[in-house]
Amino acid sequence: MDPRENSSRYLDLELNDEYKYPEYGSRPGHDDYFTNREFLLQYSNTKSSKTYQNYEDITVKRYIGSGVAFVSLITDNLLSHPFLILRRQCQVNHASVRYHLLPFTLVPTVCHLHQHQGLTTLWKGLGSALLVRGMTLGIEDLISKLTPWPKEISWHSSLKQFCQHTMLKCVSLAIVTPFYSASFVETVQSEIASEKPGILDVFREGFIRLLNWGAPAKGRMLPIWALIVPTVALGITRYLFSMMVRGATFRILQCTMSKDATNAAAVQERNLTASLTATIASDVVFYPCETVVHRLYLQGTRTIIDNLDSGRSVLAILTNYSGVMDCYNSCLSQEGTSGLYKGFGALILQYAAHVALIKLSRFVLSEIGSLLEKPKSIPPPPVDNSPPAISNIANPPKSYLLP
Incomplete structure (x- = not known):
């Protein structure tokens, strides 16, 4: 050997x-x-197509992924609120002429709103919306501590854990429904025709709806039990659909990407892409159901909204739906199938801005990370001092058989 x-x-x-x-x-x-010989092998590896990343590069990429995830979280909770208001005001206006199915029709309307009501008109109800989201997370955490129901599950969870987790989501949605409907009213009502609500008014209105369980508190307002059933059904179906799309997208990305991309930064990027894809898919698929539920929230509240046909006037919403199916059938008969997709252009604008902001933040953070990386020096090619395979090749032996 x-x-x-x-x-x-x-x-x-x-x-x-x-x-x-x-x-x-x-x-x-x-x-x-x-x-x-060893130096030659190392030099050939550095010149090959396969790159080897050191610990500092992986750390920088992890920080870049965390920064992009933070920007996505801020965009989802804060910067998407104006598009959410436009979408909801279009959904609840059953008498509108312009459906705003494309984002281009919303541009002049938004300009007119800013001219007549100022820049803050598309940020109304932001405080109550954030309070309701925080309340939802707090209720889920409290239920998971008081019961054996898990707050999070994975693909390796048992069927019992999956059912318990689904029950936790249903209970939390049912508890939050009165406060969510009160927050919804604050996000669609016009500021120039209504009193500006206080910070804690969402809890007061929510408790009023919750206490009037069987009988409506005002006129045509539906009882809270008539709102809880469609809210829970829509919320849990949307959540399960989003979870399936997210898992399938993550598996597809894991199979299509290179096998070397197994570090934490690559996994974080796949998770972000899968989550964004699942959110977009669930919003698009359940948009008609969301329109019906939002109209039921606003019925009987005597809310005055901005008229997005022109952006220069306001109008009162007066409906008399008896339930989910009545609202759905009335929308189809009076407004057509496209009536269920009113304000869809605002949804397109929302996620176009979301994706553009993520791309921009990733580009900026990548440029900053490249400046922080240490320059890599490529060693000069070494000289191979290996002995020749055939010695004295310049002086071949003479043959005595030739003259």
Whole structure:
């Protein structure tokens, strides 16, 4: 066996002793040969197409992924609120002429709103919306601590855990429904025709709806139990659909991306892409159901909204739906199928801005990360001092058979 192939077995042997191992004895250039051979292998690896990342590069990429995820979270909770208001005002206006199915028709309307009501008109109800989201998370956490129901599940969870997690989501949605409907009213009512609500008015209105369980508190307002059933059904169906789309998208990305992208930064990027894809898919698929439920929230509240046909006037919403199916059938008969998709252009604008902001933040953070990375110096190609395979090739032996 060649000692060079497994040098660990010959560490205690004096290979340079020409009396014991004459074939591996010290020769001119012998040590340089083995050193340069290893150097040549390292140099060829650095010049190959396969790149090896060090710890600093992986850390920088992880920070970039965390920054992009933070920007996505801020966009989802804050910067998407104006588009959410436009979408909801279009959905609840059953008498509108312009449906705003494309985002281009909303541009002049938004300009007219800013001219007549100022820049804050599309940020109304933001405080109550954030309070309701925080309340939802708090209720889910409290229920998970008081019961054995898990707050989060994975693909490795059992069927029992899945059912318990679904029950937790249903209970939390049912508890939050009165406060969510009160917050919804604050996001669609016009500021120039209504009193500006206080910070904690969403809890007061929610408790009023919750206490009037069987009988409506005002006129045509539906009882709270008539709102809880469609809200829970829509919320849990949308959540399960989003979870399936997210899992399928993550698996597809995991199969299509390179096998070397197994670090934390690559996994974080796949999770962000899968979550955004699931959110967009669920909003698009359940948009008609959302329109019906939002109209039921606003019935009987005597809310005055902005008229998005022109953006210069306001109008009162007066409906008399008896339930979900009555609202659905009335929308189809009076407004057509496209009536269920009123304000869909605002949804397109919302996610176009969301994706553009994520791309921009990733580009900016990547440029900052490239400035923080240490410059990599490529070693010069070493000189191969290997002995020639055939010696004295310049002076071949003479043949005495030739004259």
